[in-house]
Amino acid sequence: MKNGTSPKYSSLGFKDIIVQFEDAVAVVTLNRAQERNTWSLTLVHELVKAFDLFDRDDRVRAVVLTAEPTAPAFCSGADISKGWDLLYQDESFHEGPHAHRDTAGIVSLAILRCRKITVVAVNGNAAGVGVTALQIPFDFRFAWSDARLLMPFVHRGVAPEGVSSYLLPRLLGHSRATALFLSGAAVKPDSPLLQGFFYKSFPTREEIFPGALAFAKELAANTSQTSVAMTKALLWRGADTPEGQHLLESRTIQTLGSAADSLEGAKSFKEKRPAKFTDTLSKNLTTWMPWWHEVGTVYRKTKL
Amino acid sequence: MKNGTSPKYSSLGFKDIIVQFEDAVAVVTLNRAQERNTWSLTLVHELVKAFDLFDRDDRVRAVVLTAEPTAPAFCSGADISKGWDLLYQDESFHEGPHAHRDTAGIVSLAILRCRKITVVAVNGNAAGVGVTALQIPFDFRFAWSDARLLMPFVHRGVAPEGVSSYLLPRLLGHSRATALFLSGAAVKPDSPLLQGFFYKSFPTREEIFPGALAFAKELAANTSQTSVAMTKALLWRGADTPEGQHLLESRTIQTLGSAADSLEGAKSFKEKRPAKFTDTLSKNLTTWMPWWHEVGTVYRKTKL
């Protein structure tokens, strides 16, 4: 398919999300405004499917996730009015405690594994998974400066989910992550505890999505898809020594340095014009990723 | 023992610390004001014993460490007026260099291993171990905004102790940690180098402890003991890949999600009332911790 052709994500029959595609940017809008965009198993499955498609669809260069700015909340987390049942609705629950897979983590991993630029436009209040799965795994976070953000795990008898206990200390350092998780305090984007977390914030809810979308389009138009993917891999799947990372970077640079995008990058720079990148993940990045050990997380039933 | 019964820590015969208990919060006050609360082997042994008890005593939900606000210092570090002898006073010193165990590190590990919420109220100047062992390993740091903090290792011919060379770069990032350790500069809590280190600061020495105690009591009253312990374990003993952490979080959530505290967490949220958590570490968190490899640090004499 030609790069730029609009994929028909609308035909995939998503219910709890709406997916649109524009200028190489896929836009995901949470579609449960009446339920305060709370978590649902349908939402989980659709987000995983969508981010997996974005990862593999060469036409997608960036993704923006958002909610209706008029929704009562960006995402109010899990609906626990009937208890924590949602956590146990997977079919393998009765096999024992080793069989459960946190649905927030399943979504976070899908976002983290998406090799395109990911942007979230937080245009309302958020709690629980609305922060852990729907903000923390993204590359860029845009926020309404008056949004109320809450990770109340210690006040609810549970614990951090959505791989947030791995990602947040790495994003902001353990001091801020510990304070956020153990206080369970509600914070706003300008809180000292969140310094460095949001790329940009805006005073009104209506501004967030247009701001995030313009940013995503700008990056989609001017970045190399293969560069982005390799940069993300180096950042999250790097070696555990400086020397090991040097070897990874060396091979990355040589792989990219002999491909079309880097030639265009140098040429456009010399000619003082915007670059037109054409390399794609499916065609030009097939030979040596991943270099890391993947821990399998899919649960396989132990009984027929 | 009934939850809430006051444990008689006063009967344990502590000399260099005073331990009190109030509303599920254990308060440790350094009791060497006349010696500027400098380090002593007695202090080391008592702090280790106290934090080990707090960890195992289900009645303790939070710990606050502080000094007399009228003391000449919060803790002036090691008393090196007679050289570094304190470092070598352990009985195994003559067995060789492999036998020594840094006393600051012994205390830091005891604090780090305490699965309850730990808060330090730094109401005076601090140096050396007064920062490394008595501030860095805590979950929350409250400070007098005029406190002078000093880690002068490079100016004294020694090196970071108290596991600070592991913890500080993770708390604040390597850029700030390197600058603090290699400059050896005296800093105040509002220094750009300490951004994110203190949870809150107050302008007068008298305010710190009451502020920290009120905060600790609030958390002690409204947090699940098992949630707190698991959150701390996920933060400091996590997996080294996102997928591995997802497995740990999944099992954590299922373990906690079927216990009384999470049911009460959901119920109280629905009923818009404060939760009353009853799960305890000794009764409800016995089955699968620790999941990590513990490196043994106790020195065992090699000769009879």
Add this chain to the structure above:
Amino acid sequence: MKNGTSPKYSSLGFKDIIVQFEDAVAVVTLNRAQERNTWSLTLVHELVKAFDLFDRDDRVRAVVLTAEPTAPAFCSGADISKGWDLLYQDESFHEGPHAHRDTAGIVSLAILRCRKITVVAVNGNAAGVGVTALQIPFDFRFAWSDARLLMPFVHRGVAPEGVSSYLLPRLLGHSRATALFLSGAAVKPDSPLLQGFFYKSFPTREEIFPGALAFAKELAANTSQTSVAMTKALLWRGADTPEGQHLLESRTIQTLGSAADSLEGAKSFKEKRPAKFTDTLSKNLTTWMPWWHEVGTVYRKTKL
């Protein structure tokens, strides 16, 4: 050689750098002002040689790297006007993709392995390797507050180099590192994305180097060479558990605690006078470093 004797670095025939020595501080000035201090293979080889000498020369206690404040730039990165050829000029290129070694990474590792205090005085604009290799691996960064800093890898079809994908997330956290790498945005030292990166900034280009040099001389005069080396090793080559780090710190403290510098450190402190440290790396730190696994990065030709 006597500590303080001026080493004749000028006799080493460096071309793309100028090395001077003053009060135990080695000063490296980039000497390609007419080429905007762009990268060259000569520059690479000379920087590696220089930092290797600084590491092993006991007379050197600190290093400052800078550029002429009148140069068009501190370092404009690689000169890609002829494409990315520089990346492939090493002799082993034709052996295959496993043979390449990123020249920026070779320099970064040399700086990172230098056990002395390293300071960079960024007195002009910088791009690419001018940030990754010539700023990120240093202990302290001083900057002109109006300097324009650029890491445009995703806009050029390449990826982070100079071990920056390992170091930057550790220096500042993954949130800021990701935003810097994936946006490719030009930033100034006071950008929220760079908080904690620079130790100090100055409003005019002329002030940076004198400020950095005075700071380096102050540290060179008042720090123990062995303390500095061990602190750097603990920070960048530490254990991966708190307990493991406790063992490393314990042995470090005992090694240093029985040497002349720590005795002088305690004595001078007691006598309220500046310390005069005499221990050196070549004489007093020979017995047990390194404790870590070194990944070999030197390429060895596979054919005769």
